Amino acid sequence: MIKESRERSVAYGLTESAIPDFSSVSRTDLTLAIEQNRVLHTHALPVMETLYEQIINTHNMVILTDAHGLIVHTLGDDDFLEKANRVALQPGVAWSEQSKGTNAIGTAIAEQAPAQVHANEHYLIANHFLTCSAAPIFDSEGSVIGVLDVTGDQNSFHKHTMGLVRMSAQMIENQVFSAAYQDAITLHFHSRPEFIGTLMEGIAAFTQGGRFLSANRSGLFQLGLPLTALKMHTFSSLFGLPVSALFDHYRTAAPVFLNLCMHSGVRVYARAQLHRANMFFQADQLHPGASERSVPLQAQAAQRVEQQATRRLSSLHYLNTGDVQIAALIDKVNKVLGRDIAILVTGETGTGKELLAQAIHNDSPRANGPFVAVNCASIPETLIESELFGYEDGAFTGARKKGSVGKILQANGGTLFLDEIGDMPLSLQARLLRVLQERMVTPLGSSRSIPVNVALICATHRNLRELIAAGVFREDLYYRLNGLVVKLPPLRERSDLEVVIERLIATEADGTQCTVSAAVMELFKRHNWPGNCRQLTNLLRTAIVMVGDDREIRREHLPDDFLDDIEAVQRGESGRSGPISTQVAVSMPTSATLDDVEISLIQNALAAHGGNISATARALGVSRNKIYRKIPQQ
Numbered sequence: 016m017i018k019e020s021r022e023r024s025v026a027y028g029l030t031e032s033a034i035p036d037f038s039s040v041s042r043t044d045l046t047l048a049i050e051q052n053r054v055l056h057t058h059a060l061p062v063m064e065t066l067y068e069q070i071i072n073t074h075n076m077v078i079l080t081d082a083h084g085l086i087v088h089t090l091g092d093d094d095f096l097e098k099a100n101r102v103a104l105q106p107g108v109a110w111s112e113q114s115k116g117t118n119a120i121g122t123a124i125a126e127q128a129p130a131q132v133h134a135n136e137h138y139l140i141a142n143h144f145l146t147c148s149a150a151p152i153f154d155s156e157g158s159v160i161g162v163l164d165v166t167g168d169q170n171s172f173h174k175h176t177m178g179l180v181r182m183s184a185q186m187i188e189n190q191v192f193s194a195a196y197q198d199a200i201t202l203h204f205h206s207r208p209e210f211i212g213t214l215m216e217g218i219a220a221f222t223q224g225g226r227f228l229s230a231n232r233s234g235l236f237q238l239g240l241p242l243t244a245l246k247m248h249t250f251s252s253l254f255g256l257p258v259s260a261l262f263d264h265y266r267t268a269a270p271v272f273l274n275l276c277m278h279s280g281v282r283v284y285a286r287a288q289l290h291r292a293n294m295f296f297q298a299d300q301l302h303p304g305a306s307e308r309s310v311p312l313q314a315q316a317a318q319r320v321e322q323q324a325t326r327r328l329s330s331l332h333y334l335n336t337g338d339v340q341i342a343a344l345i346d347k348v349n350k351v352l353g354r355d356i357a358i359l360v361t362g363e364t365g366t367g368k369e370l371l372a373q374a375i376h377n378d379s380p381r382a383n384g385p386f387v388a389v390n391c392a393s394i395p396e397t398l399i400e401s402e403l404f405g406y407e408d409g410a411f412t413g414a415r416k417k418g419s420v421g422k423i424l425q426a427n428g429g430t431l432f433l434d435e436i437g438d439m440p441l442s443l444q445a446r447l448l449r450v451l452q453e454r455m456v457t458p459l460g461s462s463r464s465i466p467v468n469v470a471l472i473c474a475t476h477r478n479l480r481e482l483i484a485a486g487v488f489r490e491d492l493y494y495r496l497n498g499l500v501v502k503l504p505p506l507r508e509r510s511d512l513e514v515v516i517e518r519l520i521a522t523e524a525d526g527t528q529c530t531v532s533a534a535v536m537e538l539f540k541r542h543n544w545p546g547n548c549r550q551l552t553n554l555l556r557t558a559i560v561m562v563g564d565d566r567e568i569r570r571e572h573l574p575d576d577f578l579d580d581i582e583a584v585q586r587g588e589s590g591r592s593g594p595i596s597t598q599v600a601v602s603m604p605t606s607a608t609l610d611d612v613e614i615s616l617i618q619n620a621l622a623a624h625g626g627n628i629s630a631t632a633r634a635l636g637v638s639r640n641k642i643y644r645k646i647p648q649q
């Protein structure tokens with residue numbers, strides 16, 4: 016493979032000793048490339064993070080490219096990233112064979128197969144210090160849509176890297192496949208039942224009528240026919256049963272896998288996932304430990320419940336539950352309603368910042384206009400620009416035909432809520448400021464400015480002044496956003512806990528009478544509520560289910576982890592309930608170094624956030640990479 020690739024490199028007119036082409040496409044073209052590869056990008060990022068966790072601190076980086084070898088995302092150890100930047104291993108740079116000669120990314124694309132290129136196997140001498148393992152990612156039609164690569168210093172070569180990259184690429188392929196056929200019937204199968212739900216499972220997609228649509232890599236292998244031939248088949252010609260047998264099987268709700276005989280005579284175990292509309296017949300329901308595929312659906316359901324509750328709770332009057340701090344806050348907000356004054360809501364996570372923003376909108380003269388919420392922390396940095404500002408129709412060469420209306424324009428006539436504004440990349444802060452000052456939006460790739468009329472509410476749990484001092488938040492934008500700054504108090508400081516609980520129960524119990532026992536109310540009052548109203552809402556939601564016909568929430572109806580927290584506090588342990596930094600500071604030996612304190616602080620925060628790295632990073636105001644670096648086994 017290397018020999019042929021080197022021959023191709025010569026044919027492209029490259030010289031081994033040449034200085035590589037370090038040029039990068041423009042920022043706009045990079046954003047466009049990411050947008051065009053949005054599905055790949057979305058599904059690859061979590062897999063890249065997991066892959067990076069395996070290789071952290073080994074002087075390596077994980078790279079995602081599009082089908083032409085253009086790097087669209089990287090994750091890596093800072094020390095190696097510096098070295099990598101010297102040979103332009105960074106977003107916006109092309110690593111095709113045409114551009115860089117023999118290299119794992121370009122060669123994997125040319126060969127349509129995994130490629131490992133080590134040290135002086137690289138065509139360009141400048142790249143001899145690298146060792147690279149790349150695997151192409153295929154779509155359901157068998158076309159390469161991107162490449163996943165791990166690149167490191169040649170001394171960091173490890174023979175397992177290629178295997179990890181291949182598995183990760185296959186994982187991305189399976190995710191992309193499932194996303195493409197989420198409305199189809201999918202059959203997950205394998206000759207060994209324990210492989211169903213793993214990377215090894217075959218997945219085949221069928222129309223509701225049973226016509227074969229496509230299969231993932233393992234599915235094609237197991238079915239033993241090329242894709243073109245399979246497209247002539249139906250569920251019944253492949254498995255000897257009408258597709259309606261799947262519905263019948265799951266209607267009986269028997270918790271067993273289907274046992275199917277393939278056209279080749281080989282028997283496989285299978286579970287089916289039926290159309291979204293037939294969600295109730297999902298095979299996943301038959302497994303006590305639901306597979307990961309059911310999680311998004313459960314998450315969606317939970318989200319719907321939260322949204323419904325939010326709608327019921329959203330008016331300033333409703334939020335005024337008797338606490339003096341809240342009353343004063345609502346009073347201030349009422350005075351600026353309908354005025355052109357930006358509102359900045361601060362407060363710990365879960366204190367109700369978004370709920371307050373929605374209430375402000377609902378009570379404002381813009382109530383009939385849209386309320387558009389954007390969480391700046393949850394959108395990958397590279398996508399925030401297009402998400403906010405949108406695209407012009409066919410504005411770029413090769414751009415997708417339909418442009419996209421950004422969130423700012425979607426909020427026209429209504430309210431734009433920018434949550435976690437402190438996470439807005441510095442480069443976009445200037446653009447946002449311009450929009451706010453000029454009241455015009457220029458979609459990406461367009462020279463046309465569109466007038467826009469939005470009321471702006473921003474929220475943050477971070478200290479923007481500290482961010483300004485650190486040089487990551489623009490002072491001029493800060494002054495534009497803080498027309499009125501209101502701080503939602505943490506739940507532990509509120510005097511209206513009983514009223515909040517009463518109202519939440521009324522909403523959550525949907526009319527059923529339910530009360531909280533005096534003992535539990537006492538527990539609630541003493542609790543620190545690190546997750547604030549969100550934690551209380553979730554806790555009550557669970558307790559109401561547990562209480563059944565009892566009508567009174569008692570200690571036995573509360574989740575164990577909550578009771579553990581309470582007991583830890585009672586035992587005098589700092590537990591999860593106190594401010595983490597204080598706990599660490601007092602519990603460290605005097606000989607502890609700053610590094611020890613940092614590690615301990617991160618460990619405590621991780622425990623407090625159930626091991627969730629993103630939440631921990633947010634709470635501590637550091638990057639996820641920092642957490643990985645300090646606690647590598649995470």
Ligand SMILES: Nc1ncnc2c1ncn2[C@@H]1O[C@H](COP(=O)(O)OP(=O)(O)OP(=O)(O)O)[C@@H](O)[C@H]1O
Pocket residue numbers: 321324325328334362363364365366367368369370371434474476515519548549550552
């Ligand atoms: N005053 C309240 N009464 C009842 N429920 C509330 C109240 N405030 C917030 N909630 C509930 O708590 C949950 C979290 O609220 P919200 O998303 O508004 O918090 P947030 O401060 O924006 O959180 P984050 O900082 O994590 O984005 C929601 O389910 C919301 O309905």
